[in-house]
Amino acid sequence: MSMDKLIEGIKQKGNPSVIGLDPKIEYVPKSIREKSYKKHGETLKGAAHAILRFNRELIDAICDIVPAVKPQSAYYEMYGIPGIKVLHKTIQYAKQKGLYVITDAKRNDIGSTAAAYAAAYLGNTVVETQQIEAFSSDAVTVNPYLGTDGMQPFIEMCNEHQKSIFTLVKTSNPSSGELQDLLVEGEPIYSRVANLVDKWGQQSIGKYGYNNVGAVVGATYPEQAAMLRKQMPNTYFLVPGYGAQGGTADDVVPCFNADRLGAIVNSSRGIMCAYMKNGYDEKDFAKAARKAAIEMKNQIAKALG
Amino acid sequence: MSMDKLIEGIKQKGNPSVIGLDPKIEYVPKSIREKSYKKHGETLKGAAHAILRFNRELIDAICDIVPAVKPQSAYYEMYGIPGIKVLHKTIQYAKQKGLYVITDAKRNDIGSTAAAYAAAYLGNTVVETQQIEAFSSDAVTVNPYLGTDGMQPFIEMCNEHQKSIFTLVKTSNPSSGELQDLLVEGEPIYSRVANLVDKWGQQSIGKYGYNNVGAVVGATYPEQAAMLRKQMPNTYFLVPGYGAQGGTADDVVPCFNADRLGAIVNSSRGIMCAYMKNGYDEKDFAKAARKAAIEMKNQIAKALG
Numbered sequence: 001m002s003m004d005k006l007i008e009g010i011k012q013k014g015n016p017s018v019i020g021l022d023p024k025i026e027y028v029p030k031s032i033r034e035k036s037y038k039k040h041g042e043t044l045k046g047a048a049h050a051i052l053r054f055n056r057e058l059i060d061a062i063c064d065i066v067p068a069v070k071p072q073s074a075y076y077e078m079y080g081i082p083g084i085k086v087l088h089k090t091i092q093y094a095k096q097k098g099l100y101v102i103t104d105a106k107r108n109d110i111g112s113t114a115a116a117y118a119a120a121y122l123g124n125t126v127v128e129t130q131q132i133e134a135f136s137s138d139a140v141t142v143n144p145y146l147g148t149d150g151m152q153p154f155i156e157m158c159n160e161h162q163k164s165i166f167t168l169v170k171t172s173n174p175s176s177g178e179l180q181d182l183l184v185e186g187e188p189i190y191s192r193v194a195n196l197v198d199k200w201g202q203q204s205i206g207k208y209g210y211n212n213v214g215a216v217v218g219a220t221y222p223e224q225a226a227m228l229r230k231q232m233p234n235t236y237f238l239v240p241g242y243g244a245q246g247g248t249a250d251d252v253v254p255c256f257n258a259d260r261l262g263a264i265v266n267s268s269r270g271i272m273c274a275y276m277k278n279g280y281d282e283k284d285f286a287k288a289a290r291k292a293a294i295e296m297k298n299q300i301a302k303a304l305g
Numbered sequence: 306m307s308m309d310k311l312i313e314g315i316k317q318k319g320n321p322s323v324i325g326l327d328p329k330i331e332y333v334p335k336s337i338r339e340k341s342y343k344k345h346g347e348t349l350k351g352a353a354h355a356i357l358r359f360n361r362e363l364i365d366a367i368c369d370i371v372p373a374v375k376p377q378s379a380y381y382e383m384y385g386i387p388g389i390k391v392l393h394k395t396i397q398y399a400k401q402k403g404l405y406v407i408t409d410a411k412r413n414d415i416g417s418t419a420a421a422y423a424a425a426y427l428g429n430t431v432v433e434t435q436q437i438e439a440f441s442s443d444a445v446t447v448n449p450y451l452g453t454d455g456m457q458p459f460i461e462m463c464n465e466h467q468k469s470i471f472t473l474v475k476t477s478n479p480s481s482g483e484l485q486d487l488l489v490e491g492e493p494i495y496s497r498v499a500n501l502v503d504k505w506g507q508q509s510i511g512k513y514g515y516n517n518v519g520a521v522v523g524a525t526y527p528e529q530a531a532m533l534r535k536q537m538p539n540t541y542f543l544v545p546g547y548g549a550q551g552g553t554a555d556d557v558v559p560c561f562n563a564d565r566l567g568a569i570v571n572s573s574r575g576i577m578c579a580y581m582k583n584g585y586d587e588k589d590f591a592k593a594a595r596k597a598a599i600e601m602k603n604q605i606a607k608a609l610g
Contacts, residue, residue: 024421037433072414074412074419075421077421077425078430080440081390084386088386109377111478113380114379116377117383125349125383127384132348132349132385143448146476147482168451175454178453178501179449182489183489184487245415
């Protein structure tokens with residue numbers, strides 16, 4: 001079971017957090033950017049090479065204390081083909097360093113097309129007699145708006161290849177309630193989605209009691225998280241919204257179960273851009289990221305008591 | 306206004322249809338595949354090169370009779386970096402041939418990340434002093450589950466760059482009702498989404514009375530389409546589900562307004578795989594596709610009366 005692999009990383013490092021790798025080029029220290037532009041010009045390739053170096057140094061700096069990374073696909077796609085090459089290399093590098101990799105791509109489509117996405121991000125692509133990995137990572141985020149038949153290929157791929165998905169349930173953004181909080185017979189939509197997520201996961205409960213169909217539940221909505229935690233006891237939560245988006249360590253506590261498992265909390269800008277605060281020299285960006293990651297770990301541990 | 310551009314293509318060709326380019330490698334004639342494998346092996350690159358040739362010949366065969374193509378991103382992503390290069394080249398080639406290109410990627414995320422997707426698929430990516438196109442096409446499909454703040458960057462990019470989006474409202478798949486049909490105070494969720502889509506588009510109504518925030522409305526649900534057509538008079542519909550998914554020409558009629566505009570109907574497998582039926586030799590795949598595209602055009606025209 002893939003969620004077992006994540007849980008073992010969390011236990012080993014005593015740290016239920018994941019570092020988001022959302023590398024807008026503006027986040028990369030100027031010296032790294034300039035060196036890359038000198039070689040490749042102010043091009044997509046120039047940006048992408050700088051991002052790859054930034055990512056690798058960040059991964060090196062945190063891989064012994066953090067169990068997982070979450071590259072956000074949008075920030076690679078925006079740099080075109082060179083950007084997507086860097087997404088691929090980042091996934092590979094993080095896997096080599098023993099990290100659990102969650103590709104944050106929020107993919108979704110009708111069944112036949114969802115199967116193509118599942119092959120791309122979780123399994124293998126079949127080319128005649130060959131089975132080849134495209135962007136295979138440990139987990140991918142998915143959007144549930146199309147219902148069960150759009151999810152089934154992802155779920156099957158998870159079960160077959162020991163991978164996981166995290167399904168959007170209650171997202172961290174300010175407008176998340178616009179659709180997600182609408183009431184159906186007194187029950188919010190996100191709760192209806194949670195029921196589906198719970199059902200989709202029941203066929204894959206692993207040795208720690210969690211299944212491989214996770215849920216995205218924003219740190220910015222702790223009351224809803226508490227309700228969802230009870231509703232989906234076997235579901236692992238991926239919790240965005242900590243740090244830069246306003247969620248605190250106390251806010252994420254309701255996402256955890258009594259076993260101190262059940263949630264992995266993401267911080268992206270708070271770690272990647274830590275060097276921009278507190279008077280760091282930009283060459284110390286990786287040191288600053290490591291320090292911020294340790295602080296985050298400690299804050300969550302303290303809040304969990 | 307970008308939707309004006311689509312409408313002008315539809316008027317010029319007298320054809321409200323779009324050809325979906327969803328090229329699973331199994332759809333590509335064997336002779337093209339084998340030639341590519343001979344050069345590149347049974348690899349992602351081998352598959353991707355075969356797909357590119359297939360796409361180009363399909364585009365050549367239909368570009369004078371069809372106004373638009375819709376590459377489905379999943380079927381390129383599954384072939385890794387070589388696949389995504391082919392997506393890029395397919396978008397470029399279709400644009401050169403005067404086609405309106407809708408990238409079917411169903412992207413969605415929180416605002417800051419949605420801005421990265423919007424840059425990738427509709428606008429430019431900023432690298433220092435340069436503004437560079439990544440995968441820029443005329444339109445992209447988006448998923449509304451995160452609400453307005455996840456949509457706003459797409460809408461702004463559309464308004465700024467004369468591009469369009471098509472937002473999932475009522476999808477064509479069998480499970481679409483699982484969430485989309487749930488009733489909120491007697492009104493289905495898809496209708497709530499439709500209200501938002503209508504509102505998001507009001508700032509961009511073009512000369513034909515349509516705005517640049519379109520809607521995805523499945524051909525497989527004609528009754529709901531009729532309701533949505535009245536509810537969103539200024540919204541262009543992208544209509545999947547025709548042909549292989551079961552939707553007929555009569556089923557798509559409710560998606561049109563009295564001006565015979567307001568909808569563009571997609572067929573993917575029905576065109577790409579036309580050669581597999583009716584005893585065609587596989588070398589005539591492009592001819593078969595053209596014939597199927599003409600039949601589709603005629604069937605829709607007949608149904609519209």
